[in-house]
Amino acid sequence: MTDPSSAAPRCLYCERTADEVALIPVHYRDADYFICASHLPILIHRPEQLADYLPGAEGFGPSAEH
Numbered sequence: 001m002t003d004p005s006s007a008a009p010r011c012l013y014c015e016r017t018a019d020e021v022a023l024i025p026v027h028y029r030d031a032d033y034f035i036c037a038s039h040l041p042i043l044i045h046r047p048e049q050l051a052d053y054l055p056g057a058e059g060f061g062p063s064a065e066h
């Protein structure tokens, strides 16, 4: 996925580590990701912008229709 030297958790979006920002764990499809507090709103409000990082994220939007 990423190069082996970057084993420390990083924001999936900006790749900053927990040394620089607060990271929030994201469990998705049997994998663990992290996202920083600055980019958490993207995960909530604009998940389609994360589709390059989380395949299928474009479908995270609110389930408007039921």
Ligand SMILES: [Zn+2]
Pocket: 011, 012, 013, 014, 015, 016, 035, 036, 037, 038, 039
């Ligand atoms: Zn970030």
